[in-house]
Amino acid sequence: MELDTKTLWFIAGLILILLEFTAPGVVIVFFGVGAWIVAAGMWIGWIDSVPAQCGTFAISSLLLLFVLRRYVTSWFVGGSTNGGDVEEEFVGKKVRVVHAIGGGEDTGKVELKGAEWRARCDTSLEPGSHAIVTGRDGLLLIVKPNN
Structure with missing residues (x-):
């Protein structure tokens, strides 16, 4: 052919x-x-x-x-808008710790919207605990314990 x-x-x-x-x-x-x-x-x-x-x-x-x-x-x-709205996708969201996060610069992993994200926290967090996203540094989420 x-x-x-x-x-x-x-x-x-x-x-x-x-x-x-x-x-x-x-x-x-x-x-x-x-x-x-x-x-x-x-x-x-x-x-x-x-x-x-x-x-x-x-x-x-x-x-x-x-x-x-x-x-x-x-x-x-898709209907995405300027980068300012990207922060709203993360900040304030509750996440579940999947892999332990050591305090300071040590990173672990959290689950957000069904996906695992690298995360950092000032205090140690154990797997299964919950945290709140306070910020983002590229693909690294900054979290604090959910009190």
């Missing part, structure tokens, strides 16, 4: 769009749609030559990227 150029552009576009789900940034999808535009143009008969295919692909992909990216990002990333 031999594939024609139109079908190859379509398959390339499909692969690029699916790759968007594995890579962050909402960029690759526009190149996938650009490949589909080339495939559609070839099926209609508007695009014949290789330079026309490459030019259409480049121009349409970049135009879509720069014009639509800010609108389409929420479809792939």
Whole structure:
């Protein structure tokens, strides 16, 4: 079975769009749609030559990227807002200690929303005890005992 150029552009576009789900940034999808535009143009008969295919692909992909990216990002990333709301996801939440946390700089693990997070506390906390998240340092949660 031999594939024609139109079908190859379509398959390339499909692969690029699916790759968007594995890579962050909402960029690759526009190149996938650009490949589909080339495939559609070839099926209609508007695009014949290789330079026309490459030019259409480049121009349409970049135009879509720069014009639509800010609108389409929420479809792939979700309705997240600025980083200020990220703190609200953690601070004040009750967590369960999974692996002991030594006081000071020693870290342990806590469970929050079904996932384990590295955590630090000024005092020692034993597994099974509960704590409250007071802050975050990257992926490290800062907790205090739940009194």
